[in-house]
Amino acid sequence: MIIRTVGLAALLVCAVPSFAHEYKVGNLLIEHPWSRELPVDLPGGAAYFTVQNQGSQADRLVGVSSPRAQKSVLHAQAPKDGLMDMQHAPVMDIPAHAEVIFQPGANHVMLSGMDQPLKAGEQFPLTLEFEKAGKVEVQVKVEPAEAQTSHDAHNGHRTATNGE
Numbered sequence: 001m002i003i004r005t006v007g008l009a010a011l012l013v014c015a016v017p018s019f020a021h022e023y024k025v026g027n028l029l030i031e032h033p034w035s036r037e038l039p040v041d042l043p044g045g046a047a048y049f050t051v052q053n054q055g056s057q058a059d060r061l062v063g064v065s066s067p068r069a070q071k072s073v074l075h076a077q078a079p080k081d082g083l084m085d086m087q088h089a090p091v092m093d094i095p096a097h098a099e100v101i102f103q104p105g106a107n108h109v110m111l112s113g114m115d116q117p118l119k120a121g122e123q124f125p126l127t128l129e130f131e132k133a134g135k136v137e138v139q140v141k142v143e144p145a146e147a148q149t150s151h152d153a154h155n156g157h158r159t160a161t162n163g164e
Contacts, residue, residue, distance in 0.1 A: 021141065026133030027055025028094065033140040035111075036104070037120040044069070045118045047109040047126050047140050048102045053094045061092040061100075063129035066140075070113025072126070077106045094130070120144045 023030040033049040047066075053059060064072045076089040092107065094100050102108050109126065118124075123139045130136075 021139075023136050023138045025128075025130065025136035026059070027057075028053055028059060028130060028133045028136075030128065030136065030138055033126060033138040035118055035124075035140050035142045037142055037145050038118050040117045042117060043114050044110065044112040045114065046075075046104070046111060047072075048104065049138065049140075050099060050101050051094050051128075052099045053096055056096050057132065058096050059094045059133055060131040061094060061128060062090075062131050064109045064126065065129075066111060066124060066126045068114060068116075068124040068126075069111035071111075073110050073112075075108050075110045091131075118142045 021032050023033075029052040031050040031052065033047060035045055035047050038045050047064075051061070061074065064074060066072050074089040074092050075086045076092065078085055078087050080087075089107075092100065100107065120142055122142045124142070125137050126140045127135055127137045
């Protein structure tokens with residue numbers, strides 16, 4: 001009986017980190033950082049997550065970096081000539097008591113110059129730097145290519161924003 005109890009406890013300790021996929025820095029909560037597996041011939045990728053500002057003051061995401069990519073930049077979707085266009089965003093506003101979603105086809109972190117393609121099941125570090133809250137390192141989980149569908153359905157009730 002003791003062996004079963006110890007075995008179960010060890011299993012739970014190993015399982016908890018896989019469920020705990022949120023990070024806190026200051027009044028900001030960063031939820032479920034993820035990326036999508038890409039074909040081997042693509043030297044880049046993107047990272048997605050949700051930032052909830054639980055505080056009464058706005059903040060700004062002012063920088064992103066990852067040892068996995070030579071360059072990491074914020075991208076925002078903006079209208080251009082009647083079409084939606086992805087553009088570099090030097091900062092991303094995080095309004096007070098609001099949520100900003102980074103997802104495919106909208107705000108995201110563009111990763112370029114990667115030595116290895118992203119493979120489902122792996123993780124990599126991504127550092128987010130906020131103007132007021134400071135820096136936080138998150139672990140980005142790489143999910144299968146078809147993960148976009150499940151994330152879009154999960155986030156369908158929310159609206160992505162860049163703080164405008």
